Amino acid sequence: MPRIALIPGDGIGQEVIPEAVRVLNELRSDLDFVDMDLGADRYLRDGTTMPDETMSDIRDNYDAVLLGALGDPRVPSNVHARDILLGMRFQLELYINLRPVQLLDPRFCPLKDKGPEDMDFVVFRENTEGLYTGIGGQFKRGTPDEVAIEAEMNTRKGVERIIRAAFEYADEQGRESVCMSDKSNAMRHGHDLWQRTFKEVAAEYPHIRAFHLFVDVLTMEMVRAPEQFDVIVTNNLFGDIVTDLGAQLQGGIGLAASGNIHPGQVSLFEPVHGSAPTIAGQGIANPLAAILSAGMLLEFLGHADQAKAVQNAVRTTLQANQVTAELGGDLRMTQVTDALLRNLGSEL
Ligand code: IPM
Ligand code: MN
Numbered sequence: 001m002p003r004i005a006l007i008p009g010d011g012i013g014q015e016v017i018p019e020a021v022r023v024l025n026e027l028r029s030d031l032d033f034v035d036m037d038l039g040a041d042r043y044l045r046d047g048t049t050m051p052d053e054t055m056s057d058i059r060d061n062y063d064a065v066l067l068g069a070l071g072d073p074r075v076p077s078n079v080h081a082r083d084i085l086l087g088m089r090f091q092l093e094l095y096i097n098l099r100p101v102q103l104l105d106p107r108f109c110p111l112k113d114k115g116p117e118d119m120d121f122v123v124f125r126e127n128t129e130g131l132y133t134g135i136g137g138q139f140k141r142g143t144p145d146e147v148a149i150e151a152e153m154n155t156r157k158g159v160e161r162i163i164r165a166a167f168e169y170a171d172e173q174g175r176e177s178v179c180m181s182d183k184s185n186a187m188r189h190g191h192d193l194w195q196r197t198f199k200e201v202a203a204e205y206p207h208i209r210a211f212h213l214f215v216d217v218l219t220m221e222m223v224r225a226p227e228q229f230d231v232i233v234t235n236n237l238f239g240d241i242v243t244d245l246g247a248q249l250q251g252g253i254g255l256a257a258s259g260n261i262h263p264g265q266v267s268l269f270e271p272v273h274g275s276a277p278t279i280a281g282q283g284i285a286n287p288l289a290a291i292l293s294a295g296m297l298l299e300f301l302g303h304a305d306q307a308k309a310v311q312n313a314v315r316t317t318l319q320a321n322q323v324t325a326e327l328g329g330d331l332r333m334t335q336v337t338d339a340l341l342r343n344l345g346s347e348l
Contacts, residue, residue: 002063002301003032007084009039011275012285013068019287019337020066020294026341027298027306034062038084040072049083055091058266064297065268068290069275088268089127094260095158096165097125097239098296099272101226101246101256104311105318108251108327114226119249121229124166125239127260129158132236154190154235159197165263166233167205175230177209178202181218181238194235219245247272251318254326257292259300269297283332286324288314291340313344 004024008017024031036054043049058065065088070081088094103109103119111118131152139147166178180198184191195212202210213221215238221228222245234242247256256272271289279285295310322339323329331339 001030001032003034003061004297005036005058005062005065006033007036007038007065008068009070009084009275010041010072011069011277011280012273013039013070013275015068015280015283015285015333016271016287016290017066017068019333020290022337023291023310023340023344024294024298026344027309028303038080039070040075040080043075043080049080050087055087058088059092062266064266064300066290066294066297067268067270069271069273071275071277073277085270086132089260090133092262092266092268093128094262094268095126095128095161096259096261096263097123097127097236097243098259098261099123099125099239099243099246099256100296101243101250102311103250104255104315105251108255108318110248111223111226118227121226121246122169122231123239123243123246124162124169124231124233125243126158126162126233126235127239128236129153129155130236152187152190152235152237154193156193156197159194160201163194163198163201163233166231167201167208167210170208170231171205175208177211177229178205178231178233179218179229180210180212181215181232181234181242182212183215183238185214198233215242218242222246222249243272251327253289254286255289255292255314255318257289257296259293259296261300267300269293269300283334284324284326285333286326287333287337288317288323288340291337309344309347312347313340316343316346 006017008014070085100122103116106115131150133153135151135153136149170178182191182194184195226249247253253273258270258272260268271293273289292314295307299307317340321329322331322336324331324336
């Protein structure tokens with residue numbers, strides 16, 4: 001029986017995760033859910049963010065994690081969010097941050113003369129190194145001579161495995177191209193490693209078109225001609241930035257889902273949105289990104305058909321305007337899930 005750790009976390013995370021679980025329970029009776037007490041409340045109660053035992057428990061005893069959101073105004077340092085989310089990404093080596101960009105409803109398209117057929121690609125964001133490792137330091141802090149160094153770490157192993165994952169995905173899914181994005185015209189060491197590794201791995205997949213864009217050009221091209229992209233692979237920070245741009249291309253952060261994946265090991269699924277403290281607790285949050293993330297979790301567990309059904313049901317729900325106020329509807333959160341479950345019923 002697959003074991004799923006639930007980390008609702010903070011703010012609207014606590015509301016949307018139970019909605020995603022309703023959808024999972026509708027589709028499967030073999031999932032064993034365990035609630036994890038992690039987040040701002042726990043931190044404020046006993047000062048712990050991500051205990052080592054919990055990390056090992058998740059690593060050893062679970063198949064997947066479904067996380068809501070982390071971030072709370074009562075914890076301005078955000079230390080718990082870093083320890084829990086970045087902690088799991090790094091310590092569980094969830095090296096693929098998979099972020100699909102797919103426009104499900106044409107009315108949310110922010111670009112003139114583009115539609116759902118133009119916005120359908122996935123970003124493979126490297127998730128375990130780059131500028132996120134915290135390697136660096138400060139010298140003469142707080143003085144006029146202060147120096148701050150943030151080192152970007154790129155390992156051959158880390159770069160190769162994310163690039164390979166992107167090509168494998170393109171191969172399996174019948175996608176035509178993989179675009180690698182870096183800044184090798186300015187960053188001569190780390191991004192030269194990306195260049196060489198990309199060429200070597202691409203040569204193993206001659207039937208997939210491999211091309212490269214500098215990241216500044218990539219942001220222009222995502223807006224000018226998004227239809228040219230199938231799979232984009234890039235480093236941790238650039239992936240963070242371009243996937244927020246991607247979220248807007250598909251209708252906003254309320255519809256963006258993601259997976260933090262290590263194939264064959266416990267992996268983490270989460271909506272890209274945050275905890276939205278200003279609307280938390282009112283029952284008006286949009287549950288669809290959490291539900292789409294639950295769909296990605298199903299795909300990871302080997303249920304691609306059910307994942308597809310969830311996505312189709314979300315599409316129907318959006319197109320019928322069975323949505324919350326934030327997307328222009330007049331439903332409350334649980335009513336959106338009710339509608340989605342009905343739409344899912346007609347998918348099956
Ligand atoms: C994301 C977030 C995180 C990131 C933050 C909260 C550290 O923006 O998941 O995209 O930068 O990875
Ligand atoms: Mn981000």
